[in-house]
Ligand code: SF4
Ligand code: SF4
């Protein structure tokens with residue numbers, strides 16, 4: 312699939328923002344008043360950057376309000392509904408915490424649940440697609456949620472928990488890659504079933520339907536070189552979880568190193584999201 | 600509403616005969632011509648006369664080579680457009696309700712006034728039957744010429760999809776699959792019409808008729824099977840041309 316920057320930014324930042332909301336709602340705070348203010352600011356900032364970036368992906372963003380209507384069937388619509396309700400519910404909670412020095416526990420819990428549901432729905436937009444076998448796996452939502460929590464616990468300075476989640480998610484990511492490499496073959500669809508000509512013999516494209524390119528090829532048939540992908544996977548694995556996790560465990564006292572570790576995590580997750588899209592094979596490619 | 604209707608009154612769709620399609624692309628052109636000037640936004644071409652022309656099409660023809668374990672390799676032309684699936688995944692993923700399946704005839708349509716151009720429906724379709732229009736930012740797909748088939752302002756013989764109307768090889772047939780006695784149901788039954796990618800669980804309405812087995816031709820080493828019939832009948836030629844021929848031979 313085409314790794315569009317707007318969608319990569321959307322998944323990373325909304326993941327971080329809603330991960331942070333989830334933890335704040337549950338009452339994970341820092342000791343310092345101003346730092347809590349910054350945390351709420353970051354949570355709103357990240358999630359709004361994410362959501363705005365997703366609007367850039369649309370052909371007709373001015374009609375986005377319509378996207379709230381189909382929550383009964385569409386994961387994308389649900390994501391819209393849950394994300395906006397999180398933003399709304401968390402506002403009085405944040406005001407209570409920062410300006411009134413009160414914790415509205417119930418509001419916080421409701422906001423937390425909505426936040427984690429938002430992350431889950433984001434992942435399900437991809438995981439629901441039978442047409443993209445690599446995404447169509449329970450590992451997709453698991454990893455999306457873990458990365459959000461990893462980034463979130465990092466920001467609220469739960470060092471050990473963050474280290475644990477980050478290292479766990481990077482290991483699970485390796486499994487997801489190796490497993491994902493098999494999924495396309497296991498999914499049964501092949502050029503023979505796609506054309507229905509399999510019972511006659513082996514099928515090969517002789518002539519494409521168009522001499523240039525088209526929307527389908529640009530959007531859904533994206534090929535990453537094998538050497539490239541292995542290198543990117545290794546760098547992503549180290550940066551997203553392994554190295555930040557180790558820094559969190561061993562150098563939790565050094566602010567500069569911690570900031571560096573968070574930047575590494577951000578670069579790592581960007582690589583991983585890029586691969587998430589770029590490596591995903593859509594069955595329509597079988598026709599070409 | 601993007602909930603799928605549990606049943607549809609009719610099941611309109613196409614039978615595409617892979618045995619007779621000659622890959623002429625006439626259906627592609629007539630589809631583009633009709634649909635760029637009628638239902639919804641036009642089917643744009645970007646850089647139509649430039650170096651990298653791309654355009655929106657609702658119907659496309661692939662050509663495959665099929666090699667059996669034994670026997671001759673065949674060339675199969677393969678038209679592909681929306682199959683108006685019963686369990687259309689493109690409909691349920693749509694966040695706005697722009698994509699829907701009509702309960703009266705099962706046609707899958709996009710209401711372009713509601714479409715935000717998110718592209719998710721195109722991702723959900725296994726067959727590549729939906730293309731986002733680059734100029735309008737809305738999703739385009741085969742409408743089964745919904746604006747022809749019920750259109751009382753055009754002659755009755757034109758009230759079928761543009762691709763079917765134009766096909767010079769009669770490789771495309773339009774009808775109602777819910778009626779077991781319809782032309783399409785019968786054709787599909789007789790010729791063993793198949794679903795594309797049944798493992799995707801979309802339950803396509805359109806059926807494809809597999810190419811018939813090719814006749815085994817024994818050639819006895821003689822490549823041109825017609826050559827026995829082309830033996831010259833007259834051994835001795837007469838007339839002016841014959842004279843000229845002989846005269847020239849002598850020179
Ligand atoms: S062919 Fe594709 S676009 Fe058409 S109904 Fe089926 S899934 Fe939807
Ligand atoms: S591109 Fe349009 S029709 Fe397709 S899912 Fe998005 S809003 Fe619905």
Ligand code: SF4
Nearest residue numbers: 620621623624626766
């Ligand atoms: S017009 Fe008929 S013969 Fe020509 S490509 Fe289309 S289906 Fe095949």
